[in-house]
Each structure stands twice: as structure tokens, then as C-alpha cells.
Amino acid sequence: MAQTFTELVIGGVLLAPFVTYLVVTLVVIIVLRPLLHVVGFAKMFSHASIAELSLGVTILGLLMLLF
């Protein structure tokens, strides 16, 4: 069965579900950042920026899959 996406409505304006997912991903990453620093995430990888981008994409994908 196809997953249904709920649209975000602000003052009668419909926003694409993808925008909601993007914003939530951004919030999750902002919340995760201090934690990542504590566990030394940046030191685990040779190219930390790619690892962080991949983490972002993973969170976005998971959000879309689960919610």
C-alpha cells in the first residue's frame, strides 16, 4: 500500500510534505550536533563532511520511511 503524506497547512497555505521532512531533518541535525561532538564523530572519518552529509540523508530517508 502506498504511503500517504500529510501536507502541512499554515494559514490556509499548503506546503509540500518534503519541506516538512527537510525542516525536521535540520532540527534533528542541530540537536544531534553536540552529541556528535561528544562522541568524536568528526574524528572517526577521513572526510567528516561527507559522513555528516550522509547522516543527514539517512535521517531524511528514515523520516520519510517511518512517518
Place this chain on the structure above:
Amino acid sequence: MIATIAEQPFTVAKIPVSSWGFAIRVWLATILALFVSFWLQLESPTTAALTIAVLAEPTRGQALEKAGFRLLATLVGVTASIAITGLFSQTRDLILVAFAVWLGICVFAAKLFDGYRAYAAVLSGYTVALIATQQIDHPQHVFESGMARGAAIAVGILSIAVVNTLVFAPDRQPRLGAQLAALHRRVRDYASATLRGEPDSTTTFLTLLREIVALRPEIASVALESSSGSVRSAAARSAAVALVTELQAARTNRDPGSEASGWPARELRRRDDEVRQNLLALRSARWPLRVWRAPLYRSFGTAAESGVRAAAWFAIASTFYIWAGWPAASVSLSFLALIAGLGATTPNPRGFTVLGLVGTPIAAVLAGILEFIILDGADAFPVLAIGLAPFTVGAALLITSKNLLWSSLGRVNLSFITMIFAPSNPQTYNPQAFLFTSLFVIVAATLLLAAQTLIPPVSDDKRRMRLLAEARSELHQWVHPNGEAPEEATFRDASRINQFLGVGGAQDSRALAEMVSCFDQSAMLRLCDTKLMQLTDGPLASLVDEARAAIVKRDTAALRAIAPRFCEQAPQKDSIEADVAACLFMTSNILDGGSEVGFPGEAT
């Protein structure tokens, strides 16, 4: 003299590989942004490509920080557009007045900030021009236009973020660490020179001060580079603040009165140690022992004056366009707001307009060559990508030039070629539209230059005198610190000297000497107050009150008389009481020195 062995960068066609890397990243991001915008069928793919041109910054952190501010400012600008259009929808003249006032407010805000914050402030201003002014005849489209712009900007930001990450755009942090470490070495050299009693080298002091303060906006951009970025940014910021205080301590060390006690040398060592700790924290991504803010000096008077002038330029131009009654004049007016706004973030707004006037015809010719000679009716995306390459890469290479003129021309060209060419799907290849857009941009720059000649921007002399008057009045009114840490306040004063030098302060030696003297006196008064605070609750409270009263009255004779009384109470040479005595003695010397330098009555 310091001998340095600089590593020669690997070059291709006499251009460093890093510059090629940057230019190719910009081109790839432009292609990606255009491709995604075409695929999503966005209304304004040009805005997505323009976003890349705007976010073409050499490091990842800088691009991300600017992107964040661009998104935020667009949100503010779109909201303001809707509000202004809603309030004055039936009165076109009032709507233009409202735009002028809004632009003035945004320029005022921009003058209170630096770096990308200032850019965000002016972007909020000219977003209104781009959205609401262009839709002045169709107010019902303001919301759609705002949404289209927001979506295109989001696509642009995502494109450059992805390209910068995958193509390994360099991080700012390693170079920042090296720069701060080099500055630390130079501050130590300066301190040793003053200790050896070499003649006063104010030029070295000012050069170091300028270089440290100039790092401020770049330190902020480190925060977004990685998950440890905010920690590193805090460490770098604290290191910069500590460097300024160390520099100030080194300067005080040359005071003849400082030889009486070992305190100034101890103070210098303590500051030096602080810088070292902060640099270590930056390298190892740890929180510094003390996190300091790096406040910026804000001259509200100059900002307000600049804001009023920007509003006046816009009002003059609007009046001209209404009088001329040209069709599509709103497009030209929005370009004018864009050039006026961006000019406000530069030290010389009129110079920026002249640059725009020189750069626009070049950009128009290049866009014409791209549209009508190279592409000439092509409708395949790969052809567009290849056709754009020489123009985007060329302009981006110019941006990396060390020559400020070439670099600025590169930036103007990168944006204006995209704007005049206006890539869309399908591309219209309309010579009339091309000619109109080119003409409107050139007319906008010409008209703005005329308005700026009629009402010139705030002159450097005036800004300099105002900064000096503000420094002087702040010093005279100084009684007790306003809750700000002394180190942070010293950094703010240093940023004022930086602004003073930025408006040609180096040429005005008398004013510069007074400015530096104000800096010394304020820093010393703050230090003295902090030292006295340590004894406030002790048995010497009454003596402390006396010293404070003498400081408020700037009674140097009384301070000199009080200092030995603290000394008498000191159990040993390096006790707090002895330090306070040395501090009071030096304060009286610096205050005396300051009154010799000051020229009361001037620059009011």
C-alpha cells in the same frame, strides 16, 4: 626580520589549483541548481543559479553561513513584501515610500553588523524590491513570487552544499588556526620588543590589532563546518579576544611606571598563557576555559545616517521613474535597490556603484555572446552546461584574484551574467528582452550614481570624526563597566579602531593618536576596576572606595597618592594589594598621557 618559507602552491596556467577547484565547484553547483530547478519546473530557475553566484565563497563554512543568512533574510523580505503590499495595495505612491523606508531600515541594520549578517540585512531590504516592486502592478502575485523565490533559493543552497561537500571544498578552520598561531607569534615579538624598550611601534600595534579583528566574521563561519565546528569557533573567538588583550597588555608594558612592579610582566604572561590554551582548544576541538564573545562596535549615528541616505536614493530614483513613465521601470528600480543595498555592505558605496556601472556592460556583452552566439537557440541541457562553463569558471577565477578590483569585477560578472542571461526552461532567446534587461541594469546603476552624487554617502571624514567623538565621550562617561567582561569590552574598542582605520584613519595621525589613547585609557580603567573589585569586601574597602572615586574624577594625583597606601598593606611583592598599587600607578600615568594627546573641542 622573520624569515618564512612559503610553500609554492601547485599552479595550472599560472593559477593555483585551489582557485581552479573553487571555480569548477561554482560551475558544477550552477549546473546542478539549474538542472534541479528545470526538473522541478520552478518558476524562477534564474534565482537558483543566482544563489550559487552569491554563495560562491572559497570555504564550505562560509558558503553554509551565507546560505543560512540568505534563507532567513528571504523569509524576512517576503514577509515584509506581503505586509507592505497588503497595507498600501491601493496607493502606489505610498507603497514606494514604504519601500524606501524599509530599505533605509535594512541599510541601518546592515551598518550595525559585519560579514554575512550585514549581507542578510540588506538582502531583507532588496528582496522587497525584487518581489513587491516587480509585482507593483500585480499585488495579488506577491505571495506566489515570494514562494517561487524561496523555493529557488532553497534549491540553490542545497546544490552548493552538496557540491561543496562531495568535491571537498576546503574548511576554513585549519587555516584559521594557522593564522591565529602566526598572529600569536607576532604579538609575542611585539611584546618582547616593548620589553627591550625599543621605540614605540604604534604601526605594528595597529597592524596586529586590525588583523586580529578582521578575523571576526570568518571565525563565525567555522561553526557550520562540522559537528565540532561550534566548539572550534568558540575557541577561535576566545583566542582572538585573548590576543587583543595580550596585545594591549604588551603595549601597557612599555609604560615607565610598570618597572616598579613585576605585575605588568605577570599580567602579560597570564594573557599569553590564555591565548596558548585557547589555541590548543581550537586545535583539539575542546571548549576553551573561558568562552568570550567578540562584540562589534556599533556606531548608531553613522548607521542611521547611511539608512536615511539609502532611503533618499531610492526615493529620488522612484520619483524619476514615475516622472519618466517608462514601461517595466519596476525591474530597473529593483536592480537599483539591489546595487544600493549591496553597496551598503562595502566601505565605499559609491565606489561599488561605479564598479556596477563598469561591470554591467561587460556582463551584458558576455551574456549576449553566451545567449546569441554560443547557445543561439540550443535547447539541450548539456549544451547549456558546456556553454556556461567558460563564463562561470572565468568569473569565479577572477573572484579568487588577490587584486580587489579584479575580484570585485569577477563577483559582479558572475551574478550579472546569470541575471541578464536568465536561464529558463525553455530558453526564450528573445533579443528584445535581453536588450531591455541589459539597459535597465545599466540605467539603474547610472541613476543610483546620479542620486549618490546628489546626496553623497556619509563621508570618511565624518565617520572618522564621529567614531573619535564616540570614543571620547564613552571614555569621559565611563564610571563602571556595564556588566560586560573587560576582555570583551577591549575587543569592542579594538573593533572601533579597526573601523576608524577602515575610513582612512591612518592618514589622520592626530586623531589616530587620540583614538589609540582612548583605547589604552579605557582598557586600563577596566583592568583597574577589575583589580579593585577583588578587594571590595576586604579590610581595604574604604581605600578601594577612595581609589574608585579618584578614577571617576580622573584625579591622577590622588591615584598616585593612594597607590603607596595599597603597597604598605601588601604582605609580599606579588600580592593583590601590590598589583592594585602598580595598576593604579600605571592608570594615573596612562590617564596623564591621554590628557596630553587629547584635543578637546575638536571633532564634535
